[in-house]
Amino acid sequence: MNDWKRQHPASIFISFINNVKQMIITFIAIFIFGQSQTTGSFYYLIFFGAILLFSIGSGFIGWWKFKYILRQDELQIKQGLIFRKNRFIRKDRIQSIDINAKLLQRLFGLVEVRIETAGGGNEPEFRIVALRKEEAEQIKKQLLKKYKMKTKLESDEQSVNNEDFNEKLPKEEEEEFYSSDGTETKEYQLEEVSEDMEEEEEKKPEYQWELGNRRLFVAALTSSGVGIAATFIAAIMSQAPQFLPDWLFESVIGWFLESSVLLIGGTIVFVLLTAWLFTLVGTLLKYGLFKLTKIKDEIHISRGVIDQRQLTLNASRITAVRIVQSPLRQLFRYVSVYVESAGGGTKEEDLSTVLIPLCKRMDVPEILNQIIPDFAFTPTYEGIPKESLRRYMIKLIVPPVVVAGVATYFLPYGWIAFVLPIVGAVIGYFQYKSAGISLHKEFLCIKSRVISKTEVFIPRKRIQDMESTQNVLQKLDQLYTIHVSVLTSMMGKTFSLRHISLSQIEKGHMWYSYQEEFLQSADKKTSTDL
Amino acid sequence: MRPTPDQALDERTLTVWKIAAAIGSILYFVFPAAYWGALKFWEFPDWIFYALIFVAILFALINIFFIQKLQWSRWRYKIYDNEVELMHGVFVVRRVIIPMIRVQHVDTRQGPIMRYYKLASVTISTAATTHEIPGLSLEKAGTLRDHIAQLAREADPNE
Known part of the structure; x- marks a missing residue:
């Protein structure tokens, strides 16, 4: 165990493919724009060849120069050829260890290990891209074992661990331990704890929730990625003529010009259907086999059919809960639940984590009660003043009117664009209807809508600051916008509600304020004038 | 109110x-x-x-x-024992409340022009956001920084 180790050689291939994946957009762009100049094609070939070679080379060097070693209380990693990096990951700083099996890794029967540490600036997480499964499990076991032993020792010495996030778990264990045999020697204790740990690992989870096939299917059918997928497919289709032989292209165009509006409509329907099919399959693959388990304070989420992902969240690190309902799902009262947490979260999901991909709105408190009981409640929202209605509507009517005006002037049938302001007005009306605010004990709840309806529950103690803004137009109606910021992984996130009344913002300030005289509305002053 | x-x-x-x-x-x-x-x-x-x-x-x-x-004339701030309040803006009026227990660190900083005029600004960072009081005399900025740091240290973490 005490030797420097490398990753599985397949990591060369995996990093190569990842490189290529990133460059593929560049490839396509150059390919499309480069079409007209046939003389340059030879240079392109050399160019691509060079890039490919470089990727393979860097993949190899990456593998060759990447070494890790497990030591007594830390994992040490060396990497880099020119810029050498030497990282020490202290075991008691490790938040979670996830073992993912993505498509590329699965080709080789390998896994990726993701180690997440508390805080730590720009790189809160760490990856070992390719390892054999047994080896990964071994590392995980080793690191977790030491982690618990370490915190145990620290609490023995009564040193205070300031990371309040870490505290809960080891403390509970400590109590258990002392009740069983508190008089043993320290060395014996160490072994004892590690055995405890193994026992714990086999312990039944407290709570388990599965998406199941029916909900998975509904989630896929109602997923809202259709718009994005449609644009993507339309973009590809518009580029397709370049790759088709001329005669085919010409006959298709000719046929298209002769054909009726019906056919064009048909094409649009076809594009949308394909897009929908794509997102359907995408959602099925992404959320298939979705399983959520809660063990003590940790929430484990595993999901994915081809890219198998594993996520670990600490329940005490959750800073906000978001309940999202797209209009389509609203019809069937389905919602999805996201959580913001300090640490964890993926880039694809806006740095938050999907806790529940799909369930009925009425079931949410019950499920949350099992996972994060603090957040399990149904707030009663207070609507926003009726003056806000025009603010919401005007904002969505004016720009489309301008666009439609321009379109009418310049385009044949441009007047059709005047549908847009009407759509805008309808959306604006529903945005107004959906907006609401609630101060539920220690929670601020905000309900709002862009297209999808979103509810956010934020505990007071997680709110980093509260801000109110009022622009010139809002001033006419005595309206304010409220913003609160919470910590998510790496950076903060701000939630806002537009156009609330003066009394609502005052209530918000009063609820949030840590200054007693503003809480009890007594007027003694204890401020320091500096 | x-x-x-x-x-x-x-x-x-x-x-x-x-x-x-x-x-x-x-x-x-x-x-x-x-x-x-x-x-x-x-x-x-x-x-x-x-x-x-x-x-x-x-x-x-x-x-x-x-x-x-x-x-400049719209800029106002106040340091209470448990929170900092800022208020500023002409077209959009902003009002921020930063509780002392959420303050992670306080800095003073100066640009070249500010240095010439012996001014400094105080930035207050929470875990999620950063706010700035953009122009105080050097001494005042220093005392303010230390004062906020002191209050942030003393703030009751159990609140």
């Missing part, structure tokens, strides 16, 4: 802002410069060039002598 904060920024800050705005105003002259360049190649009417210069000067003057002043 919560009282609005009452502490103003240092008066010299306004001078610094005016200078900064004057430097920034050079950007407005990009448009006449570009037009002047275009005149070398195409036959465009001359008067647009002068109009653009006039507009640029007008914008610069409004910015330097009017907007900066408004902005």
